[in-house]
Amino acid sequence: MALADRWLLPEGIKELLPPQARQAELMRRRLLDLYNTWGYELVMPPLVEHLESLLTGTGRDLDLNTFKITDRISGHALGIRADITPQVARIDAHRLRTEGASRLCYCGSIVHTHPAHMLASRNPLQAGAELYGHAGLDSDVEVIALMLETLHLAGVNESLTLDLGHVGPFRALVRQAGLTQEQKDQFIELLQRKAMPEIEAFIATLSLDDALHQQLAMLPRLHGTLDVLGRARECFTHPDACQAVEYLMQLAERVQQRYPEVRCYVDLAELRGYHYHTGVVFAAYTPSYGQALAKGGRYDEIGQDFGRARPATGFSTDLSTLIDLSGLTAQSEPAVLAPAVPEDTSLQQAVRDLRQQGVRVIQMLEGLPVPDSCDRQLQKQGDEWQIKPL
Secondary structure, eight states, X not given: XXXXXXXXXXXXXXXXXXXXXXXXXXXXXXXHHHHHHTTOEEOOOOSEEEHHHHTSGGGGGGGGGSEEEEOTTTOOEEEEOSOSHHHHHHIIIIIIOOSSOEEEEEEEEOOOSSOSSTTOOSSOEEEEEEEESOOSHHHHHHXXXXXXXXXXXXXXXXXXXXXXXXXXXXXXXXXXXXXXXHHHHHHHHHHHHTOHHHHHHHHHTSOOOHHHHHHHHHGGGOEESTHHHHHHHHHOOSHHHHHHHHHHHHHHHHHHHHOTTSEEEEETTOOTTTTTOSSEEEEEEETTEXXXXXXXXXXXXXXXXXXXXXXXXEEEEEHHHHHHHTTOOOOOOOEEEEOSOTTOHHHHHHHHHHHHXXXXXXXXXXXXXXXXXXXXXXXXXXXXXXXXEO
């Protein structure tokens, strides 16, 4: 690398400078305070762990997105986390071992080997919340509600769309069809692209009865408003698929009771994180941004390889994206200028008192210009120091 290029960051890696960095920190505090009011305890997992721990079980979907390094002390393979959820699952399984519900939240940096999409950075600041120990509507509704409250608190005031899906129908149909792993992977790839002619050609190669053939062909067409669930209920015959549809109907009804302004959209062919999720999947969108603002779902098997499989549901979001979409403009916080008179004990006491009150005070340095952020100054009036316009 040439000397002139050493200050450049790797492609897709971003940093926050003043005043954006402070804005991000204030947003982080607001979100963590929100999660605290809902009873979620903060955890701070390490940036680096043993690779096997980061990629255990459902975490293997992160393999290609995880940076691998070697520990010079032990010689073991380590990974730089690409998602915090597997770490939180490890904490719930081995470090806390809570009986009953465990509510955990986090906010920290993650690193990706490649960006999730064209608008994404490779080092997002991931914030999220997860609920362990309860399987059912109540916990899914709580997590979705907290996700929506996160977006509202972040200042995302545009209309929101909640995208709902469920891996249950797909799993039931491919199990009934007896697809091999290779066929299943091919079908997932076609569904993700909504490649209808290729999907129809693929299904035609399978030896299936007419009813199952029709259900598989119908799966990629089951997306749209909540009316889609009524069509799905009439289409599916497998009990597990029908149960998943009923679950989504109840979930959507309860969410809309609490958030009637949020539009619900259903896509039963949405298999994002198929190997990761075990039930409902959800994501929040807004018209001005082409990707999900926040996403999550149910992943009941995530702790199994840690020796304690518990029901789990949660969501995550990128703090930097929320700041960009909130409409907030980063501005330097105004400060009070204190003169350079270090031997004046009354001045130092006045500065200390102001800082304890939360006032930003910058001490003047001899020979340097006045900082741009200073709009007031301390002046001595008699025996007292008072704040005056600069």
